[in-house]
Amino acid sequence: MTQASWAYTDTVKEHFMNPRNILMDEDGYKEDGKGVTGNVKCGDEMIVVIKVDKEKGIIADCKWKTFGCASAIASTSVLSEMVKGMKLDDAYNLSAKDINRELGGLPDHKVHCSVLGDKALRMAINDYYVRNGMEGKIKKEEERVVCKCMNVTDQEIEHAVLEGARTFYELQEMTKVGTGCGECEQEVTQLLEAYKTKHFCEV
Amino acid sequence: MSPKEIYMDNNATTPIHPEVKKVMIETMDVFGNPSSLHASGRQARQLVEEAREEVASFIGASPEEIMFAGSGSEANNTVLSAVTCQRKQCAYHQEGVNEIITSTIEHPCVLEASKCLQERGVNVLYLGVDEYGKVSLEQLRDLLTERTGLVSVMMANNEIGTVQDIKGIAEIVHERGAVFHTDAVQAVGKIPVNVRELDVDFLTLSGHKMYGPKGIGALYVKKDAPFCPLIRGGHQERGRRAGTENTLGIIGLGKAIEMRSQEMKSDEKHLLELKAALKKGIEENIPDVLFVGHPTDCLPNTLNVSFEGAEGEAIILYLDLEGIAVSTGSACASGSLDPSHVILAIGLPAECAHGSIRISLGRENTMEEIAYMIDVFPRVIGKIRDMSTVYKRRLQ
Ligand SMILES: Cc1ncc(COP(=O)(O)O)c(C=O)c1O
């Protein structure tokens, strides 16, 4: 992906112009699982619904709606195509980077808009498990406190990276992580590199 | 994409006026340093001073009161940063004066400079605005004390176009013995501005908002107003701003202002007609819209509109793909996801602040372009609303 590029790729544009699988009939769609994430107040909201082929354990249909920007629209459109016919487990493990690769890359500062779709999808899958008495299958995204002085978790660090933090200093500015005893610096730096790789680097 | 972009983002910046372009190309070879005594220096000096006279006469000032700056932002920062000057001999230094008043809807360059002042120990008070974006003169009276050194309120807002009662504000500020600055970057060249009539102490304007070049602004500094330079190191601009003059920029600004003095009146009529047609077209073709800003005290070219349930960036990009350039909020804010501080300040909910579009027309726009816009707009909004989680209306 080109660094800090402003331009959208042709794939992004194409999905943006012709978004697939929009949930037009919200009340009439008999979904097996539903995920809602984001918040209109923050300028981003996403609903993802799925139908599941229960015998095969695969996603039979996926539809979505959003109050969101171009990146959210294009990435969720792509996501909804990708997951059809996919095993629930595989769909659950899709990352923003997988979607991004399919899109041919998003501008860096827009990557965090694209995580909305896969987050809602995971919630929809979990919702399906709950509705079908399969709570045991739910994978919790556990939060872990990394910086005990400032009470900052790994998820907050990931969020800050998605919001643009690239250095330890920027993380400190945004989250106050590591501004107490400083003991956590090494672990935070490792997490920073890991999240940068997870969301921004092509393997 | 249509071959020619329909440009309706003139509050972000304007295309250069053909006459300005011509003059700038003609004077490209004028390389002399205006401070030099020889012929090429004198030639540059003369052109700079002619431009200064042009700017001064357009706003009712005298040429000595005009200081050229590198941008509107610089001019604004110059005025604000002077407040913290602690030197005893500085015209600004007054015992016990350590407070400024500004408004919540200023351009980021004023808001950020104010925030910085606050961090340096200055008390910063903010005037709120009403639903139309007007500051309250009552609140101003309440906030002003003998500690107030400076009040800075923009003349016209870049996002919603609301024009303040600058004359009324200046009067109140002066009653309390404080100094008054107005950021008139969006006003000068669009509506009549006369510094004597308004009785302001400082006024900022910028070249690229009035069909002139970028990177050139000017600050009106009233004779005898307390002044403290931001940039030191030379005698240029009467010691108010060091640095060899941006001659070409200054010449371009002078020409742009000359053209404004000839064309502003007729442009205003043209813009008001276009804006009325656009507003009517939107009202008649798109349900659930909200026009933001003052209905009458508004820049003739600016129309801010919020579409329920439609996200702003998506609107901008769909229009962009249709060859239409508009924006959300201020240009600098467009790369970020923060809701418009102006829309929030006037009390609209955050979802409106995420979904408001600024259409700012310019002298080159035509009725045909408005018609095209009205044709495209309902489709774009309809499409976004179809996939919106918040827009509940269903076509039966
Ligand atoms: C109200 C207002 N003030 C100041 C500025 C900054 O002017 P400049 O771009 O010349 O720095 C702008 C332009 O963005 C503006 O709209």
Ligand code: FES
């Ligand atoms: S543990 Fe992070 S600063 Fe102490």
